[in-house]
Amino acid sequence: MRKVTLLKFIGVFLCLFLGACGVKIQGIDLGRIFDAAGKVNNFGEKEEQEELALGQDTIKSLLNNATIYPHQTLQSYVNKVGYWLVKHTSRPDLPWRFMVLDDASVNAFAAPGGYIAITRGMLASLNNEAELAGVLAHEIAHVVLLHHMHALQKKSKTGFLFDLAVIGAQVGNASTANAQGELQGPDVSGVFDKAVNDLYYRGLDREDELKADKLGVILSAKAGYDPYAFVSVLQVIGSREGREEADLQRFIRVHPSAETRLNSLESTFFLIDSYDLSNRVLAQRFRTYSQN
Amino acid sequence: MMPMIRFFTQGLVQILSISLLSTSLPVWANQDAILLSNTPMLIAPSSKASIVTQLSKDAPVTLLKRKGGWYQIQTEDHQTGWLRMLKVRFLSEQESNDRSIARILRETAVMPPASGVSTGVRGVSDEALNQKMEMSPIGLEQLKHFVPVEEEVDAFAKEGKLKTQENVVLPGK
Numbered sequence: 001m002r003k004v005t006l007l008k009f010i011g012v013f014l015c016l017f018l019g020a021c022g023v024k025i026q027g028i029d030l031g032r033i034f035d036a037a038g039k040v041n042n043f044g045e046k047e048e049q050e051e052l053a054l055g056q057d058t059i060k061s062l063l064n065n066a067t068i069y070p071h072q073t074l075q076s077y078v079n080k081v082g083y084w085l086v087k088h089t090s091r092p093d094l095p096w097r098f099m100v101l102d103d104a105s106v107n108a109f110a111a112p113g114g115y116i117a118i119t120r121g122m123l124a125s126l127n128n129e130a131e132l133a134g135v136l137a138h139e140i141a142h143v144v145l146l147h148h149m150h151a152l153q154k155k156s157k158t159g160f161l162f163d164l165a166v167i168g169a170q171v172g173n174a175s176t177a178n179a180q181g182e183l184q185g186p187d188v189s190g191v192f193d194k195a196v197n198d199l200y201y202r203g204l205d206r207e208d209e210l211k212a213d214k215l216g217v218i219l220s221a222k223a224g225y226d227p228y229a230f231v232s233v234l235q236v237i238g239s240r241e242g243r244e245e246a247d248l249q250r251f252i253r254v255h256p257s258a259e260t261r262l263n264s265l266e267s268t269f270f271l272i273d274s275y276d277l278s279n280r281v282l283a284q285r286f287r288t289y290s291q292n
Numbered sequence: 293m294m295p296m297i298r299f300f301t302q303g304l305v306q307i308l309s310i311s312l313l314s315t316s317l318p319v320w321a322n323q324d325a326i327l328l329s330n331t332p333m334l335i336a337p338s339s340k341a342s343i344v345t346q347l348s349k350d351a352p353v354t355l356l357k358r359k360g361g362w363y364q365i366q367t368e369d370h371q372t373g374w375l376r377m378l379k380v381r382f383l384s385e386q387e388s389n390d391r392s393i394a395r396i397l398r399e400t401a402v403m404p405p406a407s408g409v410s411t412g413v414r415g416v417s418d419e420a421l422n423q424k425m426e427m428s429p430i431g432l433e434q435l436k437h438f439v440p441v442e443e444e445v446d447a448f449a450k451e452g453k454l455k456t457q458e459n460v461v462l463p464g465k
Contacts (some may be wrong), residue, residue, distance in 0.1 A: 060432065068430040072438070075430065079438040080448040087445060088456060090464070097435045129452065218462055224454035228361045231377050239323070239382035259381070266378060269361060275459055279360055282452050 051149050052095070055113025058152065059097075061196045062111065069102040069120050077289035081129060082116060082136050088222045089144050098136065105247040106237070109200065109254075110139040112149040121247055123290060125236065129282035133223065134230030138216035145215065147208040148199065155195040203254025210256065210264045217268050226279040227272050231265070234258045323355045324388040325365075325380040333373035337362035344373040353380065 069075070075098075082098035096114035103119040110116050116139045118132075126132050142148060203209070213230075221227040238258030240248055255261070329349050334341040337359045345367075347353070353365040353375070362374045440448070449455070 063432060068432070068435070070430055072430075075435075075438045076440070080440050080445060083440050083445045084449050084454065087442075088462070090462070095436075097439070099430075099435055215463060218460060222457050222460040222462060224449070224457055226360065228358070228377055231361070232358065235377075235380070235382045236323075239384050242384065262378060269378065273361065275457065277457055277460070278453075278455055280452060280454050282454075285452055 047149075051146070052113040054149065054152060055111045055115050057192065058111040058148070058196050059115040059117075061193055062109075062117075062200060066117075067102040069100040071100065074100050074123075074290055078118065078132070078136070081133055082140070085133060085137050085140055085219055085223050086114075088219060089140060091144050094143070096140075105250055107251050108135050108139055110142040110148060112143065112146070112152065114143055116140060116143070126233065126286070127283060128229060129286040130220070130226040130229035130280065131233050132286060133220050133225040134216065134227070134233055137219040137223075138212050138230070141212035141215035141219065142204070142208070145208070145211060147204050147212065151199050151204055151208075152192075152195050155198055200254070206256045206260075210261065213261055213265055214268045217265060217272065221272055221275065221277055224278050224280050226281050227277070228269070228279075229281065231262065231269075234261055238262070324383040325353055325355055325363075326383065327351045327353065327375075328379055328381055331375060331379045333365065333367070333371070333375060335373060337364070337374045341374065344371060347375075352383075355380070 078100055079098045082096060086092050086094070086096050091114075094114035096116065098116045099118075100123060101117050101119045104121040104124075105119055106121045106125055108116070108118040108122050116136060118135060118139075122135065123132070126135070217227045217230055220230060235258065237248070237251070241252055241258060256264075327347055327349055331347055332343040333345050333347050335344050347367065351367070353367055356364040356366055356372065358364070358377070359374075361377050363377055363380065364372060365375050365380075366372050
């Protein structure tokens, strides 16, 4: 208890100090974080602020080796599908950003705060809008369920109270700051980058993937899409597992096997089958938007 | 002799595969698969439909089309019917090719079009995507320009006849 009180005191002190200085580490506004640290009773708001900051840094880190696909029609189309889906989630007001990456490999991923990326290789492997919705809904589910956020906090030990201790220690050790107020030297940047690299190289916990599958399928169905389209996607990927295909290596490494995922979805589809659904597939629209 | 036949049939399979790249068939159309368990093949995509025949675990089938959670399939003896989607496992391209070759050797007949070689067929080809590139680079900050306003999203949904399914309840909501 005394430890918590001491950390709160440090937080309030650093809030005043860093807020005045406008210091940033990895783009995270420490002034804002420590300002939020004073609002211990308003943990949800603080967590969302931290999520947005972490998400921005995560996507920047991930895009160091990737390019956003310069096809405005396609980007706009994917955003419309994505925004129609998120409208049906519990977090419609996040600043969602959907993007197609100029990458021939088959992959899709999410970052905290509402960043969803899908490669053009994945798009090329899909047949219709319902399949696209299924893939996006799976990634949206990761964000809604805070999977990457919690994994990054765990890996980089940047949980709420750890923030104050770790970042506070780094501020104490830092000796210089650049013109933008970003701290230089051996700070938490290294810890953060390592956490991002580890997470996106190894993938989330298997249980998180299976939970995102279930929520994603139900979300697709709620938005009016054919939820079985996602089964099709997994079955095609499953038929390619076990082969040394370069374009699938990353996807396979960070996800449970398609067989495991399909087995896990059986109970969800038992529930889905009890609904009378509209099951829209929209193959023609998918082709029109993605080929023009 | 056998290696020559294998070489010939593999070539035939590859030629048919290439010719399919220009089609817009779904990735899984004419996909070869096997059954994960004993299951009835039904006359229509409904659990209330009558049974055409009972199929055994590991029986090879070819998928023809999909409707909701059902695949229309063809058995090796050319019977057609419907199965639940989750009852099948897709064969890999190698397994599928081997099966096609075995079929050719067994039947010594003309291979049916598109049989078992379509896993390379894609809805949108890489080539099509590359040809249509609009070359202005897009930065992370510019992504906000693609965010649709609510009215655009609703119009997009209406155009696709997408309607919120009020009876579906999201877990934890």
